[in-house]
Amino acid sequence: MASIHLQNIEKRYGGFVGVQNMSLEIADEEFLVLLGPSGCGKTTTMRMIAGLELPTGGKIVIGGEEMTEIDARDRDVAMVFQGYALYPNMSIYENIRFPLRMRGVPASEHDARIRQAADMVELGGFLDRKPGALSGGQRQRAALARAVVRQPQVFLMDEPLSNLDAKLRQSMRVQIKHMQRQLKVTTVYVTHDQIEAMTLADRIVIMNKGAIQQVGTPDQIYSDPANTFVAGFIGSPPMNLIEGTAQNGTFVAPGVTAPCPEYVRGKVTLGVRPEDCHVGGDNVQGMVYGVEPTGDTTYLTVLAGTKKIEVKAAREYRSDIDVPVAIHFDPAHLYFFGEDGQRIRGAA
Amino acid sequence: MRTDAPSVSANGVATATPKPAPRRRSPALRKAFPYLLLAPALVYLLVITLYPGIFAIYQSLFVVKFLNWEWAGLGNYSSILQDREFWAALGNTALIGAISLSLQTGIALAIAYFAYRDPFIRGWRIVYLMPMLFMPSAVAFIWKLAFNDGRVISDLLGRLGLIEGNMDWLGSIPLARMTLIVADVWQWTPFLFIIFVAALQGQDQEIEEAARLDGASWPSIFWNISLPMMRPVIVVAITLRGIDITTMFTNVFVMTQGTPGGATETMSYFIYRQGFRMFNFGYASAASVLMLVLTVIIAQTVVKRAFHSGKK
Ligand SMILES: Nc1ncnc2c1ncn2[C@@H]1O[C@H](COP(=O)(O)OP(=O)(O)OP(=O)(O)O)[C@@H](O)[C@H]1O
Numbered sequence: 001m002a003s004i005h006l007q008n009i010e011k012r013y014g015g016f017v018g019v020q021n022m023s024l025e026i027a028d029e030e031f032l033v034l035l036g037p038s039g040c041g042k043t044t045t046m047r048m049i050a051g052l053e054l055p056t057g058g059k060i061v062i063g064g065e066e067m068t069e070i071d072a073r074d075r076d077v078a079m080v081f082q083g084y085a086l087y088p089n090m091s092i093y094e095n096i097r098f099p100l101r102m103r104g105v106p107a108s109e110h111d112a113r114i115r116q117a118a119d120m121v122e123l124g125g126f127l128d129r130k131p132g133a134l135s136g137g138q139r140q141r142a143a144l145a146r147a148v149v150r151q152p153q154v155f156l157m158d159e160p161l162s163n164l165d166a167k168l169r170q171s172m173r174v175q176i177k178h179m180q181r182q183l184k185v186t187t188v189y190v191t192h193d194q195i196e197a198m199t200l201a202d203r204i205v206i207m208n209k210g211a212i213q214q215v216g217t218p219d220q221i222y223s224d225p226a227n228t229f230v231a232g233f234i235g236s237p238p239m240n241l242i243e244g245t246a247q248n249g250t251f252v253a254p255g256v257t258a259p260c261p262e263y264v265r266g267k268v269t270l271g272v273r274p275e276d277c278h279v280g281g282d283n284v285q286g287m288v289y290g291v292e293p294t295g296d297t298t299y300l301t302v303l304a305g306t307k308k309i310e311v312k313a314a315r316e317y318r319s320d321i322d323v324p325v326a327i328h329f330d331p332a333h334l335y336f337f338g339e340d341g342q343r344i345r346g347a348a
Numbered sequence: 349m350r351t352d353a354p355s356v357s358a359n360g361v362a363t364a365t366p367k368p369a370p371r372r373r374s375p376a377l378r379k380a381f382p383y384l385l386l387a388p389a390l391v392y393l394l395v396i397t398l399y400p401g402i403f404a405i406y407q408s409l410f411v412v413k414f415l416n417w418e419w420a421g422l423g424n425y426s427s428i429l430q431d432r433e434f435w436a437a438l439g440n441t442a443l444i445g446a447i448s449l450s451l452q453t454g455i456a457l458a459i460a461y462f463a464y465r466d467p468f469i470r471g472w473r474i475v476y477l478m479p480m481l482f483m484p485s486a487v488a489f490i491w492k493l494a495f496n497d498g499r500v501i502s503d504l505l506g507r508l509g510l511i512e513g514n515m516d517w518l519g520s521i522p523l524a525r526m527t528l529i530v531a532d533v534w535q536w537t538p539f540l541f542i543i544f545v546a547a548l549q550g551q552d553q554e555i556e557e558a559a560r561l562d563g564a565s566w567p568s569i570f571w572n573i574s575l576p577m578m579r580p581v582i583v584v585a586i587t588l589r590g591i592d593i594t595t596m597f598t599n600v601f602v603m604t605q606g607t608p609g610g611a612t613e614t615m616s617y618f619i620y621r622q623g624f625r626m627f628n629f630g631y632a633s634a635a636s637v638l639m640l641v642l643t644v645i646i647a648q649t650v651v652k653r654a655f656h657s658g659k660k
């Protein structure tokens with residue numbers, strides 16, 4: 001329904017910078033996921049888009065209109081709050097109905113829309129309860145229903161599924177994506193869950209300490225990380241980051257040698273994902289530190305020098321600890337980062 | 349000698365963890381302990397509340413002429429219920445109390461709603477608290493001066509061109525009642541204001557933000573969300589204040605003495621007049637007991653109804 005442009009927005013709390021110099025173009029109908037560690041400024045960014053927080057610098061444009069100083073009420077944005085923010089004095093039915101009443105939706109449409117929203121979050125049987133009589137996960141779903149009951153310009157969802165069990169979370173995820181595609185509402189979604197981010201997003205924004213680290217499709221973020229922060233944040237277990245030196249096309253660290261392009265020189269960090277490491281070969285000479293079978297794969301931790309390297313081994317792999325082991329890296333999937341943490345790319 | 353081996357921590361260094369000896373109390377003391385804790389409150393209750401209360405009930409069954417007590421059974425009660433002055437006092441109390449209470453609740457709510465977000469509210473609170481900190485009789489005297497003896501208010505209104513000459517505030521029934529209401533509102537609005545500010549500040553800010561995003565204007569946020577959430581606090585505050593107003597005495601005693609023609613005589617003043625002007629102690633006691641019963645019944649129903657429909 002509307003594109004969102006953030007132009008150099010910034011939020012300071014006294015001397016502390018919550019969000020710094022953030023520029024982002026969110027396309028109409030896009031599903032954008034904000035991902036980052038706790039306290040990196042995700043909620044603050046959402047609140048600025050919603051109009052609940054005034055940026056201390058920069059401009060916010062929604063649907064082509066400058067909105068930086070427009071009141072939250074006039075932005076036509078629906079938000080799922082991290083803390084639910086249900087109205088404690090109203091039943092769930094009245095909670096979901098409140099935005100319809102306030103936005104002047106004809107009363108004859110209310111009932112059908114409320115029941116549709118409640119059914120979507122599987123809360124149909126709880127409509128006459130007060131929020132105080134619901135579990136945490138049920139409250140969260142009620143908050144989601146209240147946000148999606150009307151069709152706003154923008155959805156903002158701040159960890160809307162964080163309190164649900166794995167099964168419900170999976171089905172809600174599908175519901176949210178289906179609904180977003182159907183209603184074609186531009187959506188900004190915050191999560192800590194990488195699976196959620198990967199499955200829902202058209203594009204992912206990785207944030208750290210109030211600044212954007214990388215913006216890209218889930219594939220780009222995963223297979224083409226821009227810096228060590230993104231590389232170490234995405235994936236579970238995350239990418240191995242090994243500090244060493246490179247010269248003449250060879251990377252060397254204690255217990256590790258690997259081929260590298262000629263243009264990689266000096267102090268660098270080698271990144272390699274656990275699934276691109278295989279038992280055998282000659283890139284790592286180390287000791288088995290731990291073996292963790294999980295059912296469908298076995299995680300092997302190898303100690304090379306003082307560095308622990310995670311390896312995704314075959315399902316049936318087993319070993320005692322403190323036994324010598326050799327590891328092979330898939331040479332097509334090695335990443336090199338400079339001293340500043342940024343990816344070193346060829347002159348190409 | 350203790351034989352337990354010193355525990356060994358992960359890095360192989362022996363560390364001795366000192367164990368504090370468990371403390372024990374004698375069983376007798378342990379049994380008496382709850383009663384010891386309760387004792388001060390119980391003594392206070394007995395001396396201050398229960399003894400005078402029981403004494404009043406007992407006395408209300410006699411016609412008392414100083415030391416000469418004559419059994420009257422429920423005679424005092426039946427004559428009170430036929431006493432026109434008693435019913436007038438009851439009506440006055442209800443009328444003055446209801447107007448005063450609604451005014452102070454409304455004003456306090458309005459100021460609280462506009463002021464609670466003010467970062468300087470801490471400073472304001474002290475200013476607002478001041479009227480409450482004055483001695484009630486001093487406040488009554490100030491208002492007596494302002495309205496009647498000193499004619500301050502007449503003078504001010506005269507200078508504004510609203511009235512001519514001096515108003516006789518005790519000369520008309522509505523005006524006399526109004527002076528009592530003004531004094532009470534002035535002194536007690538701050539009490540309600542502070543309670544309401546605390547209630548508003550305790551509300552989750554996100555709820556109001558959610559309402560704004562849902563498209564609610566501030567009057568509808570107040571009406572649909574803030575007010576219902578404050579309901580239990582408002583009920584308790586009104587109950588406390590209501591009990592206080594029902595027993596309103598000081599202002600009447602100092603400012604109007606029940607004039608004109610008993611139009612400002614409240615229940616408390618009626619009881620005082622019966623007891624200490626006419627020395628009908630038994631009669632006054634019976635009126636106090638009736639008033640106590642009435643207050644308790646009203647307070648009970650108000651609180652019960654408010655909290656039940658609030659929960660559901
Ligand atoms: N009102 C405030 N005053 C001062 N600092 C604040 C305020 N609100 C947020 N912050 C700070 O700004 C930073 C970003 O906060 P924000 O709530 O956006 O984090 P987040 O990314 O949503 O984290 P989480 O994943 O834990 O919800 C935090 O370090 C927080 O302490």
Ligand SMILES: [Mg+2]
Binds near residue numbers: 044
């Ligand atoms: Mg947050």
